[in-house]
Amino acid sequence: MRQALEAMRFSTDDVSLQQRFMREIFLCAADLDFAQPPPSFAQKIHRRLREITDVKDPYLKVKQSFNRLALKMLPQIEHTIGEADDPFAMAVKFAIAGNIIDSGAKAALSESEVLETLNKTVAMPLLGDTDSFKKAVNNATDILYLTDNAGEIVFDRLLINFLPKGRTVLAVKGCPVINDALIADAEAAGLTKLIKVIENGSDAPGTILEDCSAEFIEIFKNADIIISKGQGNYETLSGRTENIFFLLKVKCPPIAADIGFPPGSHVLLENLRKKSQKISN
Amino acid sequence: MRQALEAMRFSTDDVSLQQRFMREIFLCAADLDFAQPPPSFAQKIHRRLREITDVKDPYLKVKQSFNRLALKMLPQIEHTIGEADDPFAMAVKFAIAGNIIDSGAKAALSESEVLETLNKTVAMPLLGDTDSFKKAVNNATDILYLTDNAGEIVFDRLLINFLPKGRTVLAVKGCPVINDALIADAEAAGLTKLIKVIENGSDAPGTILEDCSAEFIEIFKNADIIISKGQGNYETLSGRTENIFFLLKVKCPPIAADIGFPPGSHVLLENLRKKSQKISN
16 A cells, blocks of 8 residues: 555656545455465556556656666675675675665665665675575576566676676566566666576566566576565565575565564575475474 | 554454455545545544454553553653743643654554653744743633543643643543543543543544534533644644644644644644634735
8 A cells, every 4th residue: 555655656646546546446455365465466556557647667767766876886885795705695695685775665765875774784694595595506507587676686786796697597577567677777787788688578576477478487497596586576486396596685574474584684595495494394 | 554454453363354354444445535534534444443353442552551651751751841941831842742652553662762752852843832822721711622642641731730720621532543542541641630521422533523422512612722632633623713722743744734844843833823824825
C-alpha cells in the first residue's frame, strides 16, 4: 500500500485519478492470494497504475538520480575494496550494502547519507560463507547474475569485476516496475560494455520464472550458479532447486523469520546448502 | 492501513482471522468517501475489528503502560513548569508535547526516549498566542477540554491545573478506539478527583459531534471555550464555528498544508481567529 501510494504520487498529481487508482488497489488487495509472493502483487498493482495513469516509468528520475549518486561514489569504494585484506569479500559486502538504495521513499537520500550508511554496513558482519561463494564462482562455466535496483546496479559492478566476464550474463527486468534496474540502468552503470546483459522479459519486481522470456528461462536453467540480488528475487526464487546464491539485506520480519537472521542483516545465502541444512535439521 | 494492521496484531495472532479482517478492511477502504475526515474511517475500521476479533480494547495494555510512564515523569515536569518564567505557557507546551504519545507503533518507547523527546519539544517554539489563550481561559464560564490519548492525558493534567476547576469539564471517548483516553485513563491520571469528567458517547478517534451523546453535545454547545487536543479532534472540528483552541502536534502533510505549519510543529490554534484571518486574507 505504501509503495502503491508512492508510485501513484510519482505518476500523477490528478487527485481524481489518484482516488480511482487507490480504490482499485484496495479492491485488488481484498482479492489477494496470500500464498503468492509479494512481488506478484506488486507486479499487478504497478501494471494497473501504468494503465490508469499512462505513465510508463514513474521512477525514471529516481533511478537516474540513484545511478548518478552511486557512480559518483564508485572511485572511493573501489579504493576501499583494493585496500581490503580480502577484496572479493569486500566487493560482496558492497554489493549487498548497495541494496539500501531500494525505494523512491528514499529518493531524498543525500550522497553523505548513502556514504555513511555504506560505511556502517561495510563495518557490519556479512552473514554467509564468501569462500564457498568464491569457489563456486571460480568453478562455474555459466553464471547468471540477477540484478535488483537502479543505483544498486552500480555497486553490483564491483562484484562483477571479480566474475569471469565471458561466462557471466547479467539480467535486468523487461519492463519498468518500481525502481528495478532496466537495460538503461545497466548502460548507465557501465555494465553493458563489460558483460552480456539481457532482459528477463517480465515486469515483476522479483523473478517469477513462468512470467519470464524463453531466452531468460533457458539461461536460468543452464546456469551453474545464479547470483540473486535483493529480497524480491529471494521471495520469488527461494523455493527453487537451482544453485542460487542470494545476496540481500533482510528488510522485513517475515523474511527474517524465514532466513533466521534479524531484519537489517546482510546475508549471503546458498540455496542448496540451506536445503541440505534444513533436511539435516 | 498501517494502523489497522497494528490494531489487528494487538487483537489476534490467528492468521486466518487476520487475513479475513484485512480483506474486509481493503473492501471498506475501496468504498471510502474521501471527503470524510480520517477519524470517521478509523472509527468504522476499529469497530469492525472489535466485532471480528471480539477483543474490546486491543490497546488496553499499551494505554496502561503509557499512563504509568507519564505518571512516573510527572514530578520532574511539574518542577520544570514551576521554575519556568511563564508557567502557564510551559504547561501548554508540555500538554502539546504529550501528544507524541500517540500510537501503539511507539509502544516500545522507553522512559528516557520520551523524556528526551519531551525536553526537545519543550525547547521548540510554540506556534500560537498563549497570552490570548490564557485570557480566554480566565474569562470563560464554561470550559470543555477534549482529550486525545492515554498517557498524553497525564500531561493534560499539568495544563488543567491552571484552569478553573469548577468551570471545566473534561471529555474522554465513550468506547475504546486505538489508544484514545477513556474514563479509566482519566482515573489513572488522577483527573476524576480533580474535575468533572464525562464520556462523549462516541467511538471515533476524534469528535464527530452527530455521533456523540446528547449530554456531550449540550456541554459542547454551551461552552465558552473548547480546548481540543490532537489531530483527530482538529480533523473533525476545524470547520466548526465554536470558540475552539486546538492544541496539537502536526503529524501529516495534509494537516500541515491546512494549518500552514510544517509537520512536527507544535501549534496552539484559535479557531475563530483562524477564520477571521482567512476572511481578511
